Amino acid sequence: MRVVFAGTPEFAAAVLRGxxxxxxxxxxxxxxxxxxxxxxxxxxxxxxxxxxEERGIEILQPAxxxxxxxxxxxxxLAPDVIVVAAYGLLLPPEVLSVPPEGCVNVHPSLLPxxxxxxxxxxxxxxxxxxxxxxxxxxxxxLDTGDVLARSELAVDPRECAGELRDRLxxxxxxxxxxxxxxxxxxxxxxxxxHATGVVYAERLSKHEARLDWxxxxxxxxxxxxxxNPTPVAFTTVPTSRRGPRRLRIxxxxxxxxDTGETxxxxxxxxxxxVEIATGHGRLxxxxxxxxxxxxxxxxxxxxxxxxxxxxxxxL
Numbered sequence: 001m002r003v004v005f006a007g008t009p010e011f012a013a014a015v016l017r018g019x020x021x022x023x024x025x026x027x028x029x030x031x032x033x034x035x036x037x038x039x040x041x042x043x044x045x046x047x048x049x050x051x052x053e054e055r056g057i058e059i060l061q062p063a064x065x066x067x068x069x070x071x072x073x074x075x076x077l078a079p080d081v082i083v084v085a086a087y088g089l090l091l092p093p094e095v096l097s098v099p100p101e102g103c104v105n106v107h108p109s110l111l112p113x114x115x116x117x118x119x120x121x122x123x124x125x126x127x128x129x130x131x132x133x134x135x136x137x138x139x140x141x142l143d144t145g146d147v148l149a150r151s152e153l154a155v156d157p158r159e160c161a162g163e164l165r166d167r168l169x170x171x172x173x174x175x176x177x178x179x180x181x182x183x184x185x186x187x188x189x190x191x192x193x194h195a196t197g198v199v200y201a202e203r204l205s206k207h208e209a210r211l212d213w214x215x216x217x218x219x220x221x222x223x224x225x226x227x228n229p230t231p232v233a234f235t236t237v238p239t240s241r242r243g244p245r246r247l248r249i250x251x252x253x254x255x256x257x258d259t260g261e262t263x264x265x266x267x268x269x270x271x272x273x274v275e276i277a278t279g280h281g282r283l284x285x286x287x288x289x290x291x292x293x294x295x296x297x298x299x300x301x302x303x304x305x306x307x308x309x310x311x312x313x314x315l
Contacts (some may be wrong), residue, residue, distance in 0.1 A: 001101070001180055004079040005048070005057075006030040011169045012085040013047035015106050018173025019083065020055055024180055027077050028058040032088050065095050074098045081183065083176065084138065093140055101183050103138040106176050108168040110134060110150060112193040114201040115143035120165045122201035123155065124226040127218075131155050131164065133172040135179045137190055142200075146190040149179050158253070160228035204231060211235045213264035213314050217254035217281030224252045235264075235313045237290075237305070244315055250295055251286035258282075264314040269307050272299035276313060 003026045005016050012031075020026055029052040037044040045053075052059045062070050071094050074082075079099045084091065085106040096103050109119035111134040116122075123131050132152035139145040151171055155164060179186045209231045211220055220233075227233040228250055236244035259267045261277035268275040268282075275282045285298040290305070301307065 001025070001080040001183070002027050002078060003180070004028050004030065004074065004077055004082045004099070005085075006082060006087040006089075006091075007048045007085040008032045008046045008088050009086050010047040011108065011165050011172075012087065013051045014166070014169035015083070015085040015173045015176060016048055016051055018170075018177055019180070020051075020057075022177040022180070024177075026055075026057055027079060028060055030060050030062070030087065033061045033063055065089055066092050071095060071098065081180065083180075085172070090142070091138060096138060096140065102187070104148065104176070104179065104183075105136045105138050105143070105145070106172040107134045107136055107143055108132075108165065108172060109201070110152060111136060111143060111147055112198040114199055116201040117203040119201040120168065121161045121204055121226040122199075124161055124164065125222050127222055129155055131168065133168055133175055135172075135175055135186075137187065144193065146192050148183075148186040148190045149175055151175050158225075160225045160251075162229040206231050209233050211249065211314065213276065214279040217278045217283040220278055220283050221252050221254045224249050232289075236315060237307070237313055238311065238315060246291040247313070248289040248291075248295075249285060249287075250289060253284050253286060255282040255284050262312065264312050266307060266309050266311040266313065269302045269309055269311075272297060274298045274302050274307060 001024050003019060003024050005026050007016060008031050029048055031046045031048040034043040034045050049059055075098060081099050081101040082103040084103060091103055110132045114122050130152055132150055134147050135149040136145045136147055153171060209227045211223060211233055224233040233249045234246050237247045239245050255275060259277045259282060261267050263277055263279050265277045267277050274285045287295060288298050288301050289295045
């Protein structure tokens with residue numbers, strides 16, 4: 001089939017790689033415009049753009065899909081199908097109507113649960129034990145179209161959002177290729193999404209990344225996992241001169257047993273262990289990063305910063 005692909009981050013690039021290796025013809029890749037990133041705010045290309053350049057695929061980066069020239073360009077490309085994976089722009093009706101086989105979306109959730117922008121992170125925050133990928137025939141709604149295929153997997157209780165997203169990308173690429181191989185049959189067997197069980201996955205906000213030590217250790221550990229690799233969970237550590245400094249928490253694990261201590265207080269800092277009292281249970285920090293510093297094991301950080309029992313975090 002002639003495929004126009006639309007996607008932006010690494011999840012989408014993994015799906016695109018699967019299509020390129022499958023024998024289907026990718027005639028163009030749409031991706032978000034280059035964005036400033038890093039301390040220098042230099043323009044950075046998306047993962048999809050990098051892969052498309054490597055494979056010699058035509059790249060288009062319109063700021064909007066509503067311009068008439070976009071529809072003209074799509075018609076000239078004459079795709080049988082448009083495949084979308086984490087693109088970042090909604091497809092307007094005039095684009096949805098271009099390909100004769102429709103527009104197909106690879107969504108990393110078991111629709112209708114977790115429609116929207118952050119399905120992987122929200123699944124971890126909610127403590128979902130299972131996740132998966134849905135291949136959906138797109139309509140004008142937000143992730144509301146009929147499901148062509150879906151596949152489930154178990155969520156590892158220790159994996160972070162980035163790790164789960166990588167597994168879902170591999171699963172989604174495989175499932176998408178099988179769907180494209182016989183798309184007319186998949187469309188004939190498609191099913192509307194259930195009217196019950198609809199949950200929206202709103203985009204993560206930075207304030208959600210701040211650890212509230214009054215919550216339970218299990219809840220806080222899920223925040224740490226959901227915020228890895230971005231925006232990264234954090235707390236603050238008191239300093240003698242400059243006031244509190246931000247401390248990013250990359251890895252943690254919940255520990256059973258309450259201490260009776262004030263939530264946020266360091267109750268143990270010995271060797272490689274730093275345990276913090278929470279609203280219920282203790283949270284052991286595993287890997288941290290002080291503002292302006294590098295990621296490191298918490299034991300190394302505790303020794304260099306003298307993070308002693310009794311220190312109160314999060315003030």
